[in-house]
Amino acid sequence: MTEATPDDLRAKIDDLVTRLPSSLVYSLLSEIESMDDESADRVQLVRQYVIEYLNRQRTNRARRLFTSLFEAFLIDDDALYHAGVAVPGMLQRVDAGALWELLSRDAFPLLAVEAQEQLDEMARDEVIDRVLKSPTATALKERMRVAAVKHLDGLLASKKTADEALATMSRNRQRRTRLMSGFLEKPPPVEIGTLRLMHAVMAGANGSMAEVAGRLEGFSPAPAGEMERSRRADALVEATETLRERHGDDDALLLPLSVLTVKGNYGVIALYIRQSGVDPGRGDAVTAALTGHFIGVTRALTAALGATLRLNERVPGSAIRPSAKERLRLEALTGRLAALIDAVAAAGLMEDRRSEPAFRNAWTAAGKVIGSRVAAVALERSSQAAAARRHPVVDQDDVVWLDRLLCLWQRMSRDFGFETYDLVKWRETLLEELRANVERAMKFEEGETLDERMEHLLRINTLSGVFGQRISAWIPSFSHNMTRLLSHRLERGGDLDPEERAIIDELVATARTEVGKSRYWKSNELMDLIELSDRALAPR
Structure with missing residues (x-):
């Protein structure tokens, strides 16, 4: 067997470490460094390639x-x-770079x-x-810290020089956040409190x-659990x-602000x-920071929904196609907002008429967008998804996801005390639309199979x-088409989808109730359906 060339070995190492999470790459490096049985030159070469990849x-x-x-x-x-607005205690990595x-x-x-040059x-x-933790790097960092503190001492002593520095950092923030976020149109300028906080961190x-x-x-x-949180x-x-x-x-307040x-x-x-x-009502830095988090997350959720659904340039009737990354971001923001709602209520900030308006105004502004424009998209797409008889719409799963997100928003609004009629009406209208589509789906058309009818009904049921x-x-239990459809699915045999099984069980239970209403007359169709269900679904 021929020895692999350095280029071949480098390609193999690059391919390997690309597939591994960074934590495992470091584990790989540790294993390489502890290898004794392999050729020293080859081990050193592999180690060097891994280091070059990481750096x-x-x-x-x-x-x-x-x-x-x-x-x-x-x-x-x-x-x-x-x-x-300024969020006390906020030190963004972008601003540290600025x-x-x-x-x-x-x-x-x-x-x-x-x-x-030395670090290179x-x-x-x-x-x-590892280099950054070395004594040489530590000494360099200390020299930079001392020089930075001295420079900021003079800079903060003059309003003119401080304003110039803030303007420079603000331009840097705007440029960098444009690359980071697709939802943020324009970040706020860096304010003096951020610069003073950076100075304080370096000075201390x-x-x-x-x-x-x-x-x-x-x-x-x-921490999980109320007792642990209290502790x-x-x-x-x-x-x-x-x-x-x-x-x-x-300095002391930086601890709760950082928590x-x-x-x-x-x-x-x-x-x-x-x-x-x-x-x-009077508040302090911590309550101001919590308020800033609430406002920021609420607005970020609205902006993310607008960008994901293309609200400003969307063509009516077009599918919604959020990426997996966009979904995760929206779900994370929604979960974070739910936690903030609990925190704001637990902190007592909703009980004071001086602090409550900030939260109400932020929620109302978001509710206007979500309860009208986002809900309108969800209603339109849900109606089209429910009306699709032969095949699901291309964004069936995305429509279900959006409906769930809106239901969660409605539930949070109710818990927070800010539920509006918009989403109540949206829910009622959508359910009526789904019910009408169920009635249409139960009318069998020529050329359609019974299996297609059930698949259509199951899609509506998902919504x-x-x-x-x-x-x-x-x-209705007296529906002839219902009896035909259920009998066909039961006679077909095989395992049923859990939701389909639940639907059949409920409809058969309704049929039993209907049959039980009369002592002298029994519907043969319903009796046959009940007997078929007992045989097909009996435990084996």
Whole structure:
């Protein structure tokens, strides 16, 4: 067997690591480094190729080293940009990159070049993640931190220079978010609080902020169970008070703000707000951040629906074709909004007439779009899906998904106390439309098979099932076509779909009730159907 050439080996390694999650690639690298039985040269070559693959996409190494100063507090959450207001405690990775571009140009340009060159050299034979934790990288990071703090001290001392820096960072934010999100038209400008927070994090990196980051690690994203949430809220109140005594209010508040923004732990934050005794009407940084999350997620959901359904350029009658990624994003936003509703209510922010309008206004604005334009699309597509006799429409599954999303929105609106007549009317109209299509589906046309009729009815049942309604409630027990259809499906034998089985069971039960109404006269058709059902569906 001939020895593989270096190019062949590189191709094999690239193909292998491309298929693996990044965590497994690192495990592979560890295994390679511990191999003793293979040729040392070959092992070294394989190791080098894996390292090159891992480092290939991460070329801005000096920037990565600098932004690691904020790592414990960084998020990638474009939904918060939709809030249009400052969200206390929000440190976006995009904004950390914008600060790097500003400082590497104005504060330490030579140091930035030096750091990049040294890191490039070290990354030739080591994974960049390990390089960034090396003593050399740590020393470079400390030099950048000191230079950055000194530069920002002077910059923040003057309103003019601060405004210029914010304008530069805002342009950078707009450019980068345009690449990140297809739903965000224009992010809000970077505000002075964000720049001051970045300055505070760097200034206290070896002191107060290190302690905040350490305590933050003790909070999970979403503890399960009310008792656990209560326990974590107590711990948060205690930890925040300890930090306040040691480092002051501003540094201490970063802990609950990060539990909210970094960990996304809305339940614990709601209890924290209750227990900390904040006046909901006057509020504080934590209540302002929770409000910002609610507004941002609500608006992001509306924007995502508009972009996914192409509301502004949609042609009436056209299919809806959300991608898997768009579906996941909308479902994630909806789930996040449900958690926020619970948190806002638990925090008592809906009980105060001074804090409640912000939530009502955000929900009302979203409801106008969802209850009218989105619901209209769902009604149109559901009607067409229900009317399709021979074959399902191309977006049958997507229509069912959209109906479920709207039902969830209606349920959340009801729980939140903001249910509108629009969606109530939409639900009633759609169910009436589905019922009418069931009646039409039960009228057999020439050239159609009974199996096609049942498949059509099952498709309608899938749509009505979103609302907890089975089509069996709309089919009269004295229907001759119903008897023919059920008899055909039962005589056919074989396993039945669970939903079809449930429909047949309900219709047969209705037939039994109808037969039981008369002691002296029995419908032969219904009796035959009942007997056939007993035989076909009897346990074997």
